[in-house]
Amino acid sequence: MLSKPQKRISKRGLTVWKISGALHSLIPFVLAIGAIVLTFIFDWQMWIIGVALIIFALYAYLAIKVFPTVRWKRWRYEVRENEIELQHGIFIIKRTLVPMIRVQHVDTHQGPILRKYKLATVTVSTAATVHEIPALDLEEAEELRFFISNLARVAVDDV
Amino acid sequence: MSEPRRLHFIAAVSNVLKTLKDSIIPILIIVVFGNSEGKIQLFITLGIIALILVSGILTWLRFTYRIEEGELRIESGLIIRKKRYIPFERIQSLDLSEGILQRPFGLVKMTIETAGSGIEAEAILTAISKNEAQQIQEILSQSKKAHIELDEQIETEQKEEQILYQIKPGELILLSSTSGGVGVVISAVFAFLSQFSEVIPYEKVFDELSVFITGGVMLISLMVFLGFVLAWLIALIGSVLKYANFTVRKVGDELIITRGLLEKKQLTIPLHRIQALRINENPVRQAIGYASVYIESAGGSLKDADSSKVMLLPIIKRNRIREKIETGLKDYQLTDMFVPAPKRALRRYIFRGLFFSIPVAAILLYLFPVWGLFSLVFVGLILILSYYRYKAAGWTILENQLVLRSRFISKTTVYLRKNRTQSITMKETYFQKKNQLATISAKAMSGSGATGGDVVDLEVDDVLSIYKWYSYTPENSD
Known part of the structure; x- marks a missing residue:
């Protein structure tokens, strides 16, 4: 039977996702506040406030708690000598196989939040597709990039 | 050249100018629609310009490149820091160009193309001295020398020529009249209605009809109908002109496709650049037993996007495809044996x-x-x-070749060779998992983008076996 990828991404990645979830929740927050203010100004019915608050709460709960947790739990990766395997997805679980000899280049990048938590995202590009391993420990990401680009170079170029 | 280097300062100037050019419209909007006193908009405008200046210079400061361990290493980014390491083996071409900014300072702009996907495939060194450009080119050509010698050898071999396909007039008409979906529908409706002409007593209806016509309803619908027919005719003629004399020749290791009546077009595709084979059957053609065959090839750059999705056999009887492909593209083996999606x-x-x-x-x-x-x-x-989508879903593996068949409206069969497949993904939703079904998706390169095949709701064990077939790890492929 096929072995599933085993490695998880950094636990700090979960924190970063929660933070960015919280930032995303600002949008429904502002909308909800707007709805409440308008309700008072124009004497709309009071249940609008309730609905606005519930929508905001639901969004925040999903974006801060549920989605990051599920996403983190699902995310697995493994870099073998001959291939990279990824598994992720909240609703649709995707398992992807990228042979090392198909890898064209490897990049790392980090945004402000990732940098604060010493994390980085690794992207692996083939001739046709781009694959991302998010929120890895910085050193691990550097190592991985080094490792992959070394292995990928051994391969013959037959594109 | 292993120590990190910056670009020439002109790169910063070029960055600033480009950003200014891009933001000229927002700035103009602020200036034009600001209040009449004008002070605030002046400040905002100056602020934006200052910001662009500072960020342009900082971006320039951050951007470094170096050559290390056979890789071109570029580090950049003001807010998001990027490191891009490009192994020399992956570099497809180095283009040099001199812009107005570069020329007075004896600089060049170097565009590094890799076989990657999309815009990300390129790295650009906006302004470097000619010396440095030369150095980089030399280092690169040294590491590539082995490949070039090999190519030259092939060049000197004797080339043989063989005509693979030539469109016949009948086929040309068939191709043109069945290409546009709308046209097909309209002509079908027309044919259908003409069947009734004997049944309907026209003379008797005529009186009432004239009332209708004067009412205009009939007239308008007639005009619309004629419009459709006209549009279809124009499409038909255009298509005839485009695909007339469609000929595929195999010369040595290249396919040469010529077509067109007024404007002749020629396309040369080296066999080794072919990434995938696709057989397309739209419902009408399928009903009369015809299909079209496309090849996906690795186009070098975005410039010749035309050459990535190539019609190889525009219209051909289904049962003759095999013979054509087996003489033309020996790498591909055609098949009719598919493992279908399960009943559930x-x-x-x-x-x-x-x-x-x-x-x-x-x-x-x-x-x-x-x-x-x-x-x-x-x-x-x-x-x-x-129902027909379900019937079309199927897959098969022939040695090093994966074949995926599915239908959106047209039935599509994709032939992918293992060494041309860039990645394979299996997908499972909650409901698929419950039914032990899964989706397979295989990607190959096409031009500078991706192509591939997807088949939804196959037996999960089948999908796993495709996955296993693709895996390069020995314990998996057992």
């Missing part, structure tokens, strides 16, 4: 069809109580299509 997948195919067609029909029925009834025909058609 049919339910999901039907459900997916109904999932969007029933709400649409319901809305139409609600809005137009009588005419909306026609939307039921639409639901019926979707049901039939869903």
Whole structure:
């Protein structure tokens, strides 16, 4: 039977996702506040406030708690000598196989939040597709990039 | 050249100018629509310009490149820091160009193309001295020398020529008249109506008809109908002109495709750049036993996007494809043996069809109580299509070749070789998992983008076996 990828991404990645979830929740927050203010100004019915608050709460709960947790739990990766395997997805679980000899280049990048938590995202590009391993420990990401680009170079170029 | 280097300062100037050019419209808007006193907008404008200046210089400061361990290493980014390491083996071409900014300072702009995907495939060194450019080129050509010598050897070999395909007049008409979906439908309706001409007593209807015509309703619908026919005719003629004299020749290791009556076009495709083979059967052509064959090739850059999706055999009898492909593209083996999707997948195919067609029909029925009834025909058609989609779903593996068959409207069969497949993904939704079904998706390169095949709702064990076939790890492929 096929072995599933085993490695998880950094636990700090979960924190970063929660933070960015919280930032995303600002949008429904502002909308909800707007709805409440308008309700008072124009004497709309009071249940609008309730609905606005519930929508905001639901969004925040999903974006801060549920989605990051599920996403983190699902995310697995493994870099073998001959291939990279990824598994992720909240609703649709995707398992992807990228042979090392198909890898064209490897990049790392980090945004402000990732940098604060010493994390980085690794992207692996083939001739046709781009694959991302998010929120890895910085050193691990550097190592991985080094490792992959070394292995990928051994391969013959037959594109 | 292993120590990190910056670009020439002109790169910063070029960055700033480019950003200024891009933001000229927002700045103009601020200037034009500001209040009349003008102070605030002046400050905002100056602020934006200062910001662009500072960020342009900082971006320039951050951007470094170096050559280290056979890689071109570029580090950049003001807010998001990027490191891009490009191994020399992956570099497809180095283009040099001199812009107005570069020329007075004896600088060049170097564009590094890799075989990667999309815009990300390129790295650009905006301004470097000619010396440095030369150095980089030399280092690169040294590491590539081995490859070049090999290519030259092939060049000197004797080339043999062979005509693979030549379109016949009948086929050309068939191709042109069945290419546009709308045209097909209209002509079908027309043919259908003409069947009734004997049945309907025209003389008797004529009096009432003239009332109609003067009422204008008939006239308008007649005009619309004629318009459709005219559009279809124009499309037909255009298509005839485009595909006339369609000829495929195999010369040595290249396919040469020529076509066109007024404007002649020629396309040369080296066999080793072919990434995938695709057989397309639209419903009308399928009904009369014809298909079209496309090849996907690795185009070098975005410039010749035309050459990535190439029609190889525009229209051909299904049963003759095999012989053509086997003489022309020896790497591919055609097959008719497919492992179908399991019976329990049919339910999901039907459900997916109904999932969007029933709400649409319901809305139409609600809005137009009588005419909306026609939307039921639409639901019926979707049901039939869903069934045929289920029937089309299938896969097979022949040695180093994966074949995926599916249908959206046209039936598509994709042939992918293992060494041309860039990645394979299996997908499972919650409901698929419950039914032990999964989706397979294989990607190959096409031009500078991706192409590939997807088959939904196959047996999960089948999908796993495709996955296993693709895996390069020995314990997996056992």
